Amino acid sequence: MDGRGIGPANLKIGKKGGTRHFSRERTSASWISPGRLTQSQCRRTSPSVSTLEETTRRLLKVICEHLVWDVGELWLVDKVAKVLRCVEVWHPPSPEFTEFMTLSKQMTFARGLGLPGRVWETGRPLWLRDATQETIFQRRPMVPRAGLRGAIGFPVRHRGEVVGMMEFFSGRIREPDTELLRMFAILTDEVGLFLNRLQLEEQLRQAQKMEAIGQLAGGMAHDFNNILTVIQGYTQTLLVKEDQDKETVEGLKQTYLAAERAGSLTRQLLAFSRKQVIRLEPLNLNDVIGNLAPMLGRLIGEDVTLRSSFAPRLPLVQADAGQMEQVLMNLIVNARDAMPKGGELFITTERVTVSEAEGRQEREGRAGEFVGVSVRDTGCGIAPENVQHIFEPFFTTKDAGKGTGLGLATAYGIVKQHQGWIKVASQIGEGTTFQIFLPTTAAPAKALKTTPSERKLRGGTETILLVEDELALRRLIVNLLQRFGYTVLEATSGAKALDVWRQQGRNIDLLLTDMVMPDGVTGQELAEKLKAENPRLKVILSSGYSADFTGTDLASLKGIFFLQKPYHPQQLVQTIRECLDGGAKA
Missing domain, CATH: 3.40.50.2300 (Response regulator)
Structure with missing residues (x-):
């Protein structure tokens, strides 16, 4: 290869066999090398771009235009579900393309399956002269309706590991092009570095946003707590007085209950903002989950089947038992609500070792020894555009009155305050998995309290x-x-x-x-x-x-x-x- 890339392309739209046909022709106006291609895109990516999706869509567009392809898709490895997911697409406006891209976003590929899975498995580019004739291409029934024929997939690597793949489609049969294959081989690492930078920037923006929301929520809850203490105190004082009419007593009870609900909200806000006081002690999370078992049947209902798998000799973690119960209850309730017609709920614990390389790949994780807890449902799943917002306070996709939008935000804040992190993987129509990771401790365990002690109120003269x-x-x-x-x-x-x-x-x-x-x-x-x-x-x-x-x-x-x-x-x-x-x- 002489270092030249592929020049800009002109888009031609016509009709062929009743199907809209897209093609591009190279021009000789200017040439661009693989390195300059992604470097140019990096420079064109303004810090004002608010989402990773917008920037990756722009990257797909640039590659399509410079390397003469009509449609581009980016697939990334979901480490929790161990599949490839289509996270972004680009194509010229066309109903036929939209239908094909919708199908791609609904599918996942395991290692070795389909064009994406084969590229993931081999770590090498794969060229399909005519995707409509290739048995490996599992979406081939949709290809003719989209007017697509030729296809190529190439891996995206970071630090030597395949973290995803890109695939591109053409509106005509494409004979294998050695020069283009070498071009894509070079782009493999270039795109990997670029995507890693984008992901780090997105994580920083998300962390800053969550921190700002947390500061606001924590400050508000702090001031509100004093007000609630006064309301609850005077209401309870009045309730114990005799000779009050029934209507007054009922009004006081409702006032007290409203203050209780408001107090619950402030505690959740403090948990999200990581400003809630916690008492850490060595715990076995198997025991924490076991303490919840008696109430889980009533909580999830008869239509949901609960299945659990606890790792033997599970290491201990430094945690607040009450806070851990709240995290688990929030995740379980969320799973139950995702299965209105019933389903299966899986709760598992395991010992997890995260290597240095794996720690660098984790969005919020790090290397070390951890206890992992998974809560998985077979429910409706979470739409991809909502996944990045689910831990934000007051964000909810439930109907009005059926949720405060604080359950997952509370779980997120509690886990972060315990020096851990939480991951989510979801597929529409298949279900959702939440994974919690907490660092292990060598301190001896303490027995959990299963029932509060009875205490009689006593005063004094001090x-x-x-x-x-x-x-x-x-x-x-x-x-x-x-x-x-x-x-x-x-x-x-x-x-x-x-x-x-x-x-x-x-x-x-x-x-x-x-x-x-x-x-x-x-x-x-x-x-x-x-x-x-x-x-x-x-x-x-x-x-x-x-x-x-x-x-x-x-x-x-x-x-x-x-x-x-x-x-x-x-x-x-x-x-x-x-x-x-x-x-x-x-």
């Missing part, structure tokens, strides 16, 4: 220093604790709390403080200062925002309890009594 800048919440807490016999000293900031401490420190038994205060002194800093003067002081830190605890290991805070907002009045009273009595941390 003195409590309350530090809270929200007036409504402070008044609620003071009234509540005084009803249970406690003496309450109030402060609205860290500095004012220190003033109260200097005057009455010897009488104070417990510090109850918010983590964030207007003067910049954190609740933890205040607690450490006061405990340095009185090591016997009991402390409860309160917040609904894990960013307040950045860099803090809650389990290591000796004698310090944590109370997450929004909390119920009973929860506050129980936690205070346990803390004063020296019980287990709440």
Whole structure:
């Protein structure tokens, strides 16, 4: 090869045998080398291009126009399902082409099957002189209707591994062209590098978008938690009063339930934004799933068959059991909703080793030892254009009133906060698979609690220093604790709390403080200062925002309890009594 490429092509449209026929003729105006072809496309790809799809479609168009083909398709390897999927196509406007491309996007090819699968298996270009006569070409019934004949497929490589393939079609029979085959052989690595760059840019844009949404969601939820705590507290206080008419009681109950639902939404927003406080402990995920088993039958219904496969001697992970249960429940509910007419639901666990090479290929993953959990359904599947949005908060394809759009966003945030990642593979009409990967730990396991302990509310006569800048919440807490016999000293900031401490420190038994205060002194800093003067002081830190605890290991805070907002009045009273009595941390 003399280094010349194929020149620009002129598109001719005519009729042949009643079928629209497309062909291109080379011009001698300008020639372009394989390297310059993709380099030129890289330069033409503006940072303002918002999606990977738009850019790959442009790349297909450039190759078609310069190398004289009528239709181009890009197939990428789906590592979860172990198949090739058509992710993008380009063709001139034509109903016949649209029908063929729709079929391509609905199909998948395993290694060795069809033109895409054969190229994937061999790692070499494959030329079909006339696709309508080739048994290897599984879409040949559709080819004549699209007016297509000749075809070629070539692999796309990155770091020596076949990560996909491109195939191109012509409206005429194409005899094998040695020069073009050598051209495509060179393009194999060029296109692989280019696509890898595009994927990295897309991942960066997606990560930045998710981070921005998370910051907004977390900040909103943080402020909203204080409001909800006040609403729930006063509502519950009124509900226990006697001599109220039935209508008033019912209204209070509905108000309380609405606040409960709002609290659930804020917890999901905090989980998505990775700002929810979590308590990590060594867990066996087989046990976590086993604890859910009794309720799964009722949850998924009689029309869905549950099948499970648990890996023996599964390594432990550092995780919050409650959070892991929430992730699994969200994925299971999502799978159930995808099978309104019934189907099969598969839950599996396995030990996964990710090599350095595999880690580089993962969108959000890395090398190391992991525990993998898969939730697979045989439902309707997710449309390709929706897959990239499913983890965004409030995105849903369900009918109005049938979902908040926070279930998958919550699962995504929790898994990320546990230093793991989540993958999805879906095929319309066949189903969806979600895979979770969490890093393993060598720490010994702890027994899971299967039922909450029964506790009777008890008050006391101790003195409590309350530090809270929200007036409504402070008044609620003071009234509540005084009803249970406690003496309450109030402060609205860290500095004012220190003033109260200097005057009455010897009488104070417990510090109850918010983590964030207007003067910049954190609740933890205040607690450490006061405990340095009185090591016997009991402390409860309160917040609904894990960013307040950045860099803090809650389990290591000796004698310090944590109370997450929004909390119920009973929860506050129980936690205070346990803390004063020296019980287990709440």
